[in-house]
Amino acid sequence: MADLTQQQWSEQCEKDDNAVILDVRTDAEFDEGYIPGALQIDIFNGAEFLKRAKALDPEKNYYVYCRSGGRSGQACMLLNxxxxxxxxxxxxxxxxxxxxxxx
Structure with a gap:
């Protein structure tokens, strides 16, 4: 897992042909607005998150975000x-x- 600044994250993601943007916020948060192209999996729904995470392609590069960076950090560790x-x-x-x- 790597913590990237806004600039590092967006620049790296933009250049990455193998990138998947992952939003780990709740449905209600996601409905308020999201980064274009994001796939949403709510980390608060633990069992469902793990089930869906295990179905993801482990060879892809995941650019993960949440509201403030805490949940997405946990999600990155779970993905790893x-x-x-x-x-x-x-x-x-x-x-x-x-x-x-x-x-």
């Missing part, structure tokens, strides 16, 4: 523990995000 090699946490989360947001 189930065999995902590359998980990048967005420091500061979506509340500090300066890029595009879909509503």
């Amino acid at each position: 523990s189930i065999g995902v090699k590359n998980a990048y946490n967005l420091k500061g989360g979506i509340i500090e995000w300066k890029g595009e947001i879909n509503n």
Whole structure:
């Protein structure tokens, strides 16, 4: 797992042909706005999160975010523990995000 700044995260993700953006917030938070192209899996729903995480391609690079960076850090560690090699946490989360947001 790596904690990346907003700039590092967006630049690296943009150049990565193997990138998947993962939003680990709740459905209600996701509905308020999300980073374009994000796949949402709610980390608060533990069993469902783990089930869906295990179905992800472990060879992809996951760019993970939440509201402020805490849950996404946990999600990155969980992803690493189930065999995902590359998980990048967005420091500061979506509340500090300066890029595009879909509503």
